[in-house]
Amino acid sequence: MNFAARLDHDLSLSDAEKTADDLSSREYLSLLGDGEINPCPEQWAKLQKDPENRDCWTLHHLIGDMLRSTDLQPVSANFSLRVMSALESEPVVLAPHQATANKRRSSLNWATVKHWALPSMAVAAAVVTVVWVAIPQITGPASTAITANNTPLPSPPASTVNAQTLNAPLIAVTLPPTVNTLSSASMDRYLIAHQQVSPSTSRHAAVLPLVRVTRISAEDR
């Protein structure tokens, strides 16, 4: 199962169907991405072995980068209001626990909401922002799918946020593989400083890094 399908699948799973392993590695990634815990090398190495974890990690950061990018803001003036109201009408939050659910499972329910309802909101928001940034690039040959394994961006589950709720044009678009949420100007200073002391300067003929920087700085001047 590819990552996007897996994400959709996971969102539709009840807690009883979800394995502890599944949740703990995703939970760990999520906490790590939020900076809530410090990385532990052993755990990290374990997570890295699974390509799905890597995809998940990349997608989380892609979404985070997009949401934080000032180029993409505001999605609309009352975006957060509508997101909050969508969250309130979120059926998963209000659904009663299964009578048979044991203590551990019911305690996981909040974690599920926190780690799956919120990211899915982010995915929905990402779709909106994708429309925003991708339109000039749709015709470009560089347009490929959002994840590394070329799966299309998952559409948000109807139970969380739908197109009407967000009142945004949801059309099928794809992202170029690299989303630049920082301008080349902000990169400039660090790139020059990096290449002053970077041993990789020796890699190509001496001119390559030089040219790379002149191209960028010429644009900004």
Added chain:
Amino acid sequence: MSAVVPLGFARSWVACLLSIASFLPGSAGWAADTSEAQNLADIVWLAQIQQAATRLNYVGTFVYQQGSQVQSSRISHFVDASGEHEKLEILDGKPQEIIRKNDEVYSYIPASKTLLIEKRFERDHFPGLLNASASEVANHYSISRGQSDRIAGIECETISLNPKDNLRYGYRLWADKQSGLLLKAQTLNDKNEVIEQIAFSTIKINLPFDRAQLKPSYMATAEWKIERSQPGRYGKPLTQWQIMNPPAGFKRVNELRRTLGKHENVSQIVFSDGLAAISVFIEMANAASTLREGSSSQGAVSMTTRRLGDHWITVIGEAPPIAIKQVAYSLQLKK
């Protein structure tokens, strides 16, 4: 800021690789023996490419391509008893010219009437380079020779460096069979797509020394603004900052403190796998900070900026975004 980049680190790399080669038994024996020896032979050949770039006299025009962008430049490189002399003219867009005399780099920017002068770092400050061994490079890249090819009318040898994981890019190089001078280079991503390339379109090699070719085009610079860029200071090791999970094979090779524009007291830690490098910049967050979180990629260069407590962390390097993010998110301040 503008283009001021050190050009001659190649020499230390070359010296290191050649010194490795000199420890080996007669070349005829070992080159044929094992694939490891063949790798080493290829790496020594890479070193010869680098040496050619700094030792030969040549004048040529090359094209640099990144995505849909293309830029032409003209380079004149001459060597005499006093060392290396180089002139680089940017031919497209706004004019710019860079003159280098060994370690000193002069950038002429006529649009803003600015002359930037910078002294590049001494190569002796790169213990990591001097320690880099050929086998370490071969640990993370598989090296193979390709078929002969012709670039700018010159017969070339080709060599490929294919990464063994997704944490670094691959390279394809074309070098003159006679002189070893690199005439074309491509950087490739994990799908084997070219993300950046540079190639000579015309070149003349082994010219007699010609001072006229090295003169700046802008002589009346009396009214120009002169900016001297301060090199960084090599401070105490930043041992309190740890990368818990560096991408495999990337080792700490350099640390310094410097001023970057208005940002003072920026710490820089450089990691390298022998070919690619990643810099980590760490600075205190304050009211003047203009940084924000996010990521960016241009050709082979990727960057990520994030806030970590009271600090801003910027990670940049010639590596895939996944490797850059791995560094950014595994950085920790040891208490």
